[in-house]
Amino acid sequence: MEIIFATGNKNKMAEAKALVPSHIRLLSLGDIGFKGDIEESAETIEGNSILKARTIYDLYGKPVIAEDTGLEVEVLNGEPGVRSARYGGEHGNADKNMELLLENLNGELNRSARFKTVASFIDDKGILTCFEGIVSGNITLHKQGCGGFGYDPIFKPIGFDKVFAEFTEHEKNLISHRGIAFKKFIRFLETR
Numbered sequence: 390m391e392i393i394f395a396t397g398n399k400n401k402m403a404e405a406k407a408l409v410p411s412h413i414r415l416l417s418l419g420d421i422g423f424k425g426d427i428e429e430s431a432e433t434i435e436g437n438s439i440l441k442a443r444t445i446y447d448l449y450g451k452p453v454i455a456e457d458t459g460l461e462v463e464v465l466n467g468e469p470g471v472r473s474a475r476y477g478g479e480h481g482n483a484d485k486n487m488e489l490l491l492e493n494l495n496g497e498l499n500r501s502a503r504f505k506t507v508a509s510f511i512d513d514k515g516i517l518t519c520f521e522g523i524v525s526g527n528i529t530l531h532k533q534g535c536g537g538f539g540y541d542p543i544f545k546p547i548g549f550d551k552v553f554a555e556f557t558e559h560e561k562n563l564i565s566h567r568g569i570a571f572k573k574f575i576r577f578l579e580t581r
């Protein structure tokens with residue numbers, strides 16, 4: 390079974406490929422020849438996730454999974470949230486995003502945060518189903534580790550003494566927001 394994963398993010402693709410069983414072939418946007426940018430203009434993580442899936446389904450008419458992820462920080466009223474990718478002012482600049490977040494939390498003792506992923510699947514008939522994954526943790530004082538991507542160097546999940554950037558991909562997938570959402574998606578595919 391082939392499913393398009395509507396992302397241009399190689400790290401997300403690698404994590405997702407490690408999660409799905411071998412009879413599901415995840416196609417990247419490159420594999421299907423899509424070269425443009427997918428609009429992310431919705432006001433919510435769920436909205437952007439659905440927008441990405443719909444855009445690619447409408448163009449190709451094949452099963453699509455898309456996801457949108459945000460980091461929600463408690464004392465910042467859920468910011469950066471849906472604006473996580475462009476928080477520091479430049480889309481996809483992880484260092485700038487983390488620098489601004491650490492600056493905004495300077496001196497703050499409550500460093501509670503959570504990653505939220507909404508994965509949206511559109512099947513071959515155009516029917517949409519969404520899956521949510523959340524992992525709670527704390528924002529560290531400094532960047533640590535050298536694995537992962539995005540905000541991984543400053544996010545320490547609850548119950549662990551290391552940040553996501555110090556997890557292996559397999560360890561991260563076991564507990565992460567994306568791992569939880571994709572496991573729900575895989576269970577859904579197996580039971581329908």
Ligand code: IMP
Binds near residue numbers: 460474483540541565
């Ligand atoms: P988007 O879902 O690609 O729009 O990602 C939003 C922002 O969250 C980007 O800055 C990503 O780098 C970041 N992000 C998404 N997933 C993760 C993750 O698993 N760990 C750390 N940062 C992430």
